[in-house]
Each structure stands twice: as C-alpha cells, then as structure tokens.
Amino acid sequence: MRNTLTAREAWFGNIKGDIMSGIVVALALIPEAIAFSIIAGVDPMVGLYASFIISVVIAFVGGRPGMISGATGAMALVMIELVAEHGLEYLLAATILTGFLQIVFGITKLAKLMKFIPRSVMVGFVNALAIMIFTSQLEHFAGAGWMMYAMVLGALAIIYLFPFLTKTIPSPLIAIVVITVVAVVTNTNVQTVGDMGQITKAFPPFLIPAVPFSIDTLMIIFPYSLALAIVGLVESLLTASIVDEYTDTPSNKNREANGQGIANIVTGFFGGMAGCAMIGQSVINVSSGGRGRLSSFVAGLVLIFLIVFMGDIVSQIPVAALVGVMIMVSIGTFDWGSIRTLRIIPFTDNVVMIVTVLTVIFTHNLAIGVLTGVLLSTIFFVAKISNVKVKKEMKENRMVYYFKGELFFASVTELLDDFDYDVEGAKEVIFELNQARLWDDSAVAALDKLVLKFEQQEVNVYVVGLNKSSSELNAKLSNKLSSH
Amino acid sequence: MYNKILLATDGSDHSLRTVDHAIQLAKTSDNPIIEIIYVKDMTKVKSETLNNWNQVTTSLEERFSTVEKKVKEANVSYKMKVLNGEPGPTVVEYVNKNQFDVVIVGSRGLNALQEMVLGSVSHKVAKRANCPVFIIK
Numbered sequence: 001m002r003n004t005l006t007a008r009e010a011w012f013g014n015i016k017g018d019i020m021s022g023i024v025v026a027l028a029l030i031p032e033a034i035a036f037s038i039i040a041g042v043d044p045m046v047g048l049y050a051s052f053i054i055s056v057v058i059a060f061v062g063g064r065p066g067m068i069s070g071a072t073g074a075m076a077l078v079m080i081e082l083v084a085e086h087g088l089e090y091l092l093a094a095t096i097l098t099g100f101l102q103i104v105f106g107i108t109k110l111a112k113l114m115k116f117i118p119r120s121v122m123v124g125f126v127n128a129l130a131i132m133i134f135t136s137q138l139e140h141f142a143g144a145g146w147m148m149y150a151m152v153l154g155a156l157a158i159i160y161l162f163p164f165l166t167k168t169i170p171s172p173l174i175a176i177v178v179i180t181v182v183a184v185v186t187n188t189n190v191q192t193v194g195d196m197g198q199i200t201k202a203f204p205p206f207l208i209p210a211v212p213f214s215i216d217t218l219m220i221i222f223p224y225s226l227a228l229a230i231v232g233l234v235e236s237l238l239t240a241s242i243v244d245e246y247t248d249t250p251s252n253k254n255r256e257a258n259g260q261g262i263a264n265i266v267t268g269f270f271g272g273m274a275g276c277a278m279i280g281q282s283v284i285n286v287s288s289g290g291r292g293r294l295s296s297f298v299a300g301l302v303l304i305f306l307i308v309f310m311g312d313i314v315s316q317i318p319v320a321a322l323v324g325v326m327i328m329v330s331i332g333t334f335d336w337g338s339i340r341t342l343r344i345i346p347f348t349d350n351v352v353m354i355v356t357v358l359t360v361i362f363t364h365n366l367a368i369g370v371l372t373g374v375l376l377s378t379i380f381f382v383a384k385i386s387n388v389k390v391k392k393e394m395k396e397n398r399m400v401y402y403f404k405g406e407l408f409f410a411s412v413t414e415l416l417d418d419f420d421y422d423v424e425g426a427k428e429v430i431f432e433l434n435q436a437r438l439w440d441d442s443a444v445a446a447l448d449k450l451v452l453k454f455e456q457q458e459v460n461v462y463v464v465g466l467n468k469s470s471s472e473l474n475a476k477l478s479n480k481l482s483s484h
Numbered sequence: 485m486y487n488k489i490l491l492a493t494d495g496s497d498h499s500l501r502t503v504d505h506a507i508q509l510a511k512t513s514d515n516p517i518i519e520i521i522y523v524k525d526m527t528k529v530k531s532e533t534l535n536n537w538n539q540v541t542t543s544l545e546e547r548f549s550t551v552e553k554k555v556k557e558a559n560v561s562y563k564m565k566v567l568n569g570e571p572g573p574t575v576v577e578y579v580n581k582n583q584f585d586v587v588i589v590g591s592r593g594l595n596a597l598q599e600m601v602l603g604s605v606s607h608k609v610a611k612r613a614n615c616p617v618f619i620i621k
Contacts, residue, residue: 116538118538119534119539122534123534123537126534238533238534241533242533245529245533246529248545279530283529286526287526287568335530335531335534337531337534341535
C-alpha cells in the first residue's frame with residue numbers, strides 16, 4: 001500500500017476535484033440531514049448543524065481523507081427513545097459524551113479491534129440499518145392522501161431514472177427540486193419540512209446543553225452514548241474501509257476514531273446531533289472526484305451557506321420528497337449480494353447475520369445488534385473448534401490414543417465424558433498429542449485426570465508429541481492444579 | 485500479426501496465467517505492445533468491501549506489480565491503466581474504441597462469490613468485442 005499522504009497533499013493535492021465533489025456532496029447532504037433529524041424526532045436544524053460541523057471538523061481531524069461524515073440514519077435510530085423521553089438537551093449532552101467515549105476507544109486502540117467484527121455481523125449491520133431506515137418512513141404514510149403516494153413514487157422515479165440523462169447533478173436533489181416545485185405550483189396541502197420545525201437561517205450558536213450536571217443525567221445519557229459511540233465507530237470504520245478500497249490508499253483507523261470523537265464533542269456544543277461517517281455520501285464524494293480533506297470541508301461550508309441563504313426554500317420541501325430519498329438510501333444501504341449468496345455461505349454465518357438483523361429490528365438499537373452478533377459468532381466459533389477427536393489403536397501391547405484438536409475449557413468436558421478407558425488388557429498407554437494443543441489450565445487438568453484414571457488401574461501412561469508451548473504449559477501446571 | 489494486445493486482468497492468481505499467454509502471443513509478433521487494464525466497478529465497492537471483510541486482501545498496487553514484473557521480465561513493451569465501470573461493458577467499450585488486434589481475458593473472476601454477483605465478464609467480452617478474443621481457461 002502507498003504511504004499515507006502528507007498533510008499538504010491530503011488538503012491541497014486535488015483542489016479542483018475536491019471543490020466540485022464537495023459541492024455535490026453538500027447538495028446531497030441537505031435532504032438526508034433533514035430526513036435523519038425527522039427520524040430522530042428533532043428539528044431539521046439539529047441534523048443540518050450536525051452535518052455542517054461534523055464534516056468541517058472531520059476535514060481537520062479525521063483519519064480518512066475523502067470520507068464524508070455527518071448526521072446519519074444509524075445514529076438517528078439509536079437516539080429516538082432518548083429524544084422522545086428526555087428531549088433535545090439530553091441528546092446534545094449524550095452527543096458530547098459519545099465524543100469522549102469515542103476518543104477513549106481511539107486511545108485504547110479499541111477502535112482497531114473493531115476490524116475483527118465478523119463479516120456476517122457487518123452484513124447484518126448494514127441490512128438492519130437499511131430495514132430500519134425503510135420502516136421509519138412508513139409512519140409518514142399513515143393517514144396521508146394519494147398526493148403523498150404520488151409524490152414519493154415521483155421522487156423515486158426521478159432518483160432512479162435521471163442518472164440516465166446525466167450524472168453530474170445528484171438525482172435525489174433533482175427529485176427534491178421537482179417535487180417541491182410541483183407542491184408549490186399546485187398548492188397542495190402536503191406536509192413540508194417547515195411543518196417539522198423551523199429552518200433557522202443562521203450559523204449554529206455555541207451552547208452548553210441545558211441539563212443538570214448530575215449522576216442522574218449521566219445515568220440517563222450513558223447507555224445511549226455508549227450505543228452511539230459503538231454504532232458511530234462501526235459505520236465509520238466500514239465506510240473508511242470502503243473509501244480505502246475505492247481509492248486504493250490506506251487510512252488511519254485510530255485517528256479516525258479520535259476524529260469522530262472530537263467532531264461529536266464539537267457538534268454537541270453547537271446544537272447538532274451525534275453523527276458518523278456516511279457510506280452513501282462518501283461513495284458520492286469519491287466517485288465525483290473527491291479525494292482530499294478539502295472535499296469534506298467544502299461540503300460542510302456549502303451546506304451551511306445554502307441553509308443561511310436559501311432556508312426559506314428548504315422549508316417548503318415536501319416530506320414526501322424526503323421519504324423518496326430515504327427509500328433510496330435504504331435500498332442503497334442494503335447488501336443485496338447477501339441475499340443472492342445466502343445458499344453458498346456457511347449456515348452458521350447466515351444465522352449470525354439474520355440474528356443480528358432481527359435483534360436490531362426488535363431492540364431498535366444497532367449497537368445491541370452488533371454485540372449480539374459478535375457474541376453469537378464467538379459461541380459458534382468455540383463450538384466449532386471445541387470438538388476434540390480421540391482415536392485409539394493397539395500397537396505391540398500398548399494402547400495408543402491419538403488426540404486431535406484444541407484442548408481448552410470449552411472442549412475438555414466433552415472429552416472426559418466420552419473418553420473410552422478400555423485398554424483391552426494393555427499394560428502401557430501412550431497419549432499421542434502431536435495433533436493437539438493445550439491452551440489453558442483446564443486442558444492440563446483434564447490431561448492429568450486421564451493419566452490418573454489409568455494409573456489407578458496400574459497402567460503406565462506416557463504423554464508424547466506435545467508441541468513446545470503446550471509442553472511448557474503442561475510442565476508448569478501438571479499435578480499442581482487438582483489437590484482434591 | 486497480433487501487435488496491439490489488450491489484457492484485461494483482475495489481479496487474481498488465475499489472471500496471472502493470462503499474463504503468460506499474453507506474453508507468449510506477443511512474442512510471435514514483430515512490434516508488440518501489451519496494454520493491461522484493470523476495471524474497477526465503483527458501484528460494487530461497498531459489497532466487495534463487505535464480502536472481503538476480515539479477509540486478507542491484496543491492494544491494487546500489489547496485484548498490478550506482480551503483473552508488471554512478469555511483463556517486464558519478458559521484455560515486452562506495455563502500458564497499464566485502471567478503468568472505472570462495470571467490468572464487462574467497460575472492457576468492450578474500451579476495446580471497440582481503441583482498435584486492438586486481440587483481447588485476452590481470463591474465464592474466472594476473483595472468487596465464486598464475486599462471480600455470482602458480477603456475472604461472467606469473459607462471456608460479455610467474447611460476445612461483443614469487435615476483434616478476436618482469447619479466453620484463458
């Protein structure tokens with residue numbers, strides 16, 4: 001892999017491409033930031049400010065140049081309950097705490113460990129995210145007239161058909177403009193962004209969240225912050241890997257974790273909701289030619305200027321148009337390949353993927369889904385490797401037991417239960433362990449127990465073939481563990 | 485007779501064998517040039533990253549350098565290029581626009597999973613390229 005870019009290259013190595021792609025991303029960010037605010041149950045400004053602040057801050061402190069971060073669906077889904085029960089100020093406080101937790105994850109290199117999340121959990125994560133974004137849109141149809149359905153279908157038609165004409169302008173933006181014009185011209189009385197909350201035509205003010213600084217507050221926000229920190233890092237890490245792959249350049253994952261943390265702290269103080277990297281927007285950015293830090297910076301600046309100078313127009317956007325965009329986002333997020341490959345992927349991997357998805361749908365929390373998936377894969381893994389095979393064979397009056405597999409706490413119980421002690425009159429027994437490995441004290445204790453069993457019948461046992469680390473462990477612990 | 489040779493590669497082990505054949509073919513000509521292209525499908529990057537999650541993958545540069553080393557050792561002049569788009573149609577378009585004497589493609593992709601998702605590139609090229617197509621099995 002190529003070396004990491006110098007600061008100068010990362011900022012100014014691709015000025016023209018970064019400015020152009022930054023503008024495209026800003027235009028694509030606006031509808032999503034508003035729609036994710038609506039999912040979270042907050043004013044559109046909360047998502048817009050978040051997207052502005054996060055993309056500008058990440059431009060400086062992120063670990064993956066060319067990646068776009070902002071208010072996201074994954075994070076919005078986690079905060080719904082907190083907003084509904086405690087309100088915006090608690091969300092802002094939770095956002096700041098999320099940032100601190102992410103920095104801790106970055107410093108302790110925990111973020112790097114997330115690379116080891118199993119593939120099936122990752123696939124489950126994106127699929128669950130897609131399903132949740134989709135289902136969160138359904139409530140907008142409740143009690144809506146035919147105009148709503150027509151507008152959503154119209155928006156989707158434009159989104160998917162317009163790219164055949166040109167790909168220079170993002171088609172979701174065209175859809176928003178066209179549907180808004182239709183709504184204004186025909187003067188239909190559909191719900192608009194303005195109905196969801198006021199668009200403030202101003203830069204975000206610095207504010208300290210108005211929550212009591214107490215243990216109670218901490219107890220309320222901590223579970224949400226922890227979930228937000230995990231979800232944000234998982235999605236950011238996945239997005240960073242996608243951008244790595246796209247651009248064939250490496251990125252600094254721990255720096256990204258720190259950067260996400262700093263960005264969330266700042267956004268919390270400026271009235272924005274917690275955010276993370278965005279897969280869709282990052283793909284739009286790199287495929288529009290964005291490569292450097294400048295692209296994220298430009299995206300944030302253009303976004304806030306559009307809001308400050310054209311906020312009135314933004315508040316007239318029908319919610320139906322945003323629903324169309326969100327349906328597109330969910331279709332684009334879902335890993336359709338995972339459906340096609342269901343029958344060739346190992347059964348246990350499919351179970352992990354589906355359980356991850358179901359957990360998220362059930363708990364509405366992507367973090368719990370990820371943790372459940374990781375736990376389940378661990379259990380499957382342990383079950384898979386805990387099968388120790390023992391074969392016995394008579395060789396010149398000696399009974400030789402061939403052990404094959406991993407001896408550790410999870411595998412020894414079954415080994416002892418199923419052990420065949422019948423030596424058919426042999427006076428000596430050999431344990432051939434060159435295809436086995438002793439991992440822990442349980443393995444050594446189990447071996448001791450087997451040896452003892454034979455010695456009680458006055459049969460000598462010879463343990464042979466242990467590899468270096470196993471025999472060292474055995475020498476250190478053998479006959480010292482079970483005194484009873 | 486085959487001077488302008490196009491080699492479409494994905495850098496897989498299998499496609500390394502296509503390089504050998506391209507070199508052999510080039511050696512039968514007086515003034516050969518091998519143009520090596522790698523097609524990257526941007527719309528598939530997300531699903532590919534997910535599918536290869538936690539697996540050891542080689543970077544594009546590493547893959548390219550193995551191919552490059554082979555051609556260099558054989559002392560054949562060459563050009564290398566990365567193209568963006570859906571592999572099949574992109575190769576076809578590039579071939580038909582730049583007039584090659586022969587196109588060489590491998591019959592298999594990176595892995596069974598990707599092949600299932602992406603479909604057969606060699607089939608599309610064989611059907612629609614306007615020059616002889618050499619498919620390495």
